[in-house]
Amino acid sequence: MNQKSHGTMYTRRRILQMFAASGLVAVPAACAGPGSGGGGDQGGGGGEALPTDGPVEGEISFAHWRAEDQAVLEKMFARFSEEYPDASVSQDISPSNDYQSNALQRIRSGNVGDLFVAFRGAQFVDMVDAGLYADLSGTDVVERYDPALIDVGQSDGTQYGLPYQLVFNQPVSNLDILESVGVTEPPPDWDSFLAMCEDVVAAGLVPMAWPGGEIGNAGHLFNCMVMNNAPSDDMCAKIESGEYACTDDWFLTTLAQYAELRPYFQPNATGTAVEPAQQLFAQGDAALLVTGSFHITAVRELGAQFPVGMAPPVTVSADERKYVGIRNATFILGVNTASDNQAGALELLRFLSETEAASTYANGTVQHLTVADVTYDNEDLAATSDWLSKETLLAPRFQFTDLDIRNAAEQACIDVVGGDSPEQAAEKAQGIIDQRIGS
Structure with a gap:
């Protein structure tokens, strides 16, 4: 340097x-x-x-x-x-x-x-x-x-x-693994995404390598999980202002869907840092790296030879879907x-x-x-440039300007994957947020 x-x-x-x-x-x-x-x-x-x-x-x-x-x-x-x-x-x-x-x-x-x-x-x-x-x-x-x-x-x-x-703050995919289980396009809805994960498990592989032990990297999945569930695109700004709450139905639905994903993360997902998650993906043992396009270089440096794409979870049915993925403009x-x-x-x-x-x-x-x-x-x-023209939402987690509030909302998701009920995690998160809003 x-x-x-x-x-x-x-x-x-x-x-x-x-x-x-x-x-x-x-x-x-x-x-x-x-x-x-x-x-x-x-x-x-x-x-x-x-x-x-x-x-x-x-x-x-x-x-x-x-x-x-x-x-x-x-x-x-x-x-x-x-x-x-x-x-x-x-x-x-x-x-x-x-x-x-x-x-x-x-x-x-x-x-x-x-x-x-x-x-x-x-x-x-x-x-x-x-x-x-x-x-x-x-x-x-x-x-x-x-x-x-x-x-x-x-x-x-x-x-x-x-x-x-x-x-693109959304899961990067190993196209060879997905093709081997019959998936040639990103799953268009929630049921298809879960079915894809089941097929990957049946093939003896991990569907999603997720760095749940690092809240900064774990939170990239949060973007995809809320993009179609929230009642408005400024959902995180409204959580911070107090207009929305983590105890609202749409957020509880999101947390319940995190619970549905528990079987599809690697063991000890909530204790995994980003480097081991990258390694799991790079060596071909996981179908998805649940961070974003910014980690493609890292997995190539770890020896990954397979073609990559992106496969974000869409948490609603195809006819309810507003967005197919997440983008972010940064490095300002x-x-x-x-x-x-x-x-x-x-x-x-x-x-x-x-x-x-x-x-x-x-x-x-x-x-x-x-x-x-x-x-x-x-x-x-070149292989992922088609995402430049797809209907993507600007990453909502960066609407938060209070990092304590952002961490509380995202930690609720991690806690659910770790075993808490959606209601427990939501109440805990909202308690922290209420204190921050009132301070």
Whole structure:
């Protein structure tokens, strides 16, 4: 991992920090560059105007959580430096859990993340409220994206960030196993999904490898389970507001369906981390990996050779079905208002948003993107690209902005798989949620 230079290599930013920390000089905001000296302290995402041009030079820090993308990005950034020989790019990479917890404070300091990303949902909202995102509205970079896919990077009509990745938070399937039990298309309804699972069990295999021991990864299944059961598409926002409750009939129905799935998970499913689940799937012992398209690369690295597809559970009958799957636009790119190299960060964002660079990233990391006209040469991307045009729901779990409330709702599902009754799990979850709403 590339890090910021230390020792005798001092950047202008570091020198200013040293003087400010020593109290020897008060640094005027104007000297710190556009957007500095308050971008992280004001609500609503506002800072000084984002410079749309200027010298592209110096070190540009890119803060993100995807260590698996590091090598691909390094090659891309080498091409960027060929185009801009006075500039270099360093990646500041944190594990996803650490990034969720610590990125806001680290980025608002201005030490890292001239260009940075956020998870869709609570983190993006918090970063906009903290004033970290420079306003991208009206810049030419926005025009390089599919306008139907970037609204999750907006707040009150302002385009603060650009979601780069389009992922599918739904089970990945081993097409060889499914074909061997007579399944050639994703099951269209609940009865068909359960029948598929029964056929896989009869073949001596595990229907679903599910990381129920990690709530962050276990919760991807939650998206599919509620997408057709809920009375409205904003179901999670309404749980958080108190308009809906985990004790409502539709949520109890969802929990009862989790109970129906108990025989089809691997043993000790509620204690399984994501890596063992990936291994079970990669070695051909499970028909589905119940996380999402973002883990296809991991199972390929574990040696999986079989063709993959996706098979999300549809919890209703075919005629009641609104959605066939789940999508999510995330990895929301933005320019840091606290950066003293905003011109370089914006040019790096332009580079990542070019069709050629975006295609390199997509195929190298096995990610569908929101950038327009991307070419998918990777076999797995090409094989699953039909999902780009299917009727999918934007992942509802990221409607939650209070992570304690989200965890309570999702933990209820895990508890049911672990043996609790739907009613017990719902009452427990709603008790936590009521406390949070009332606090």
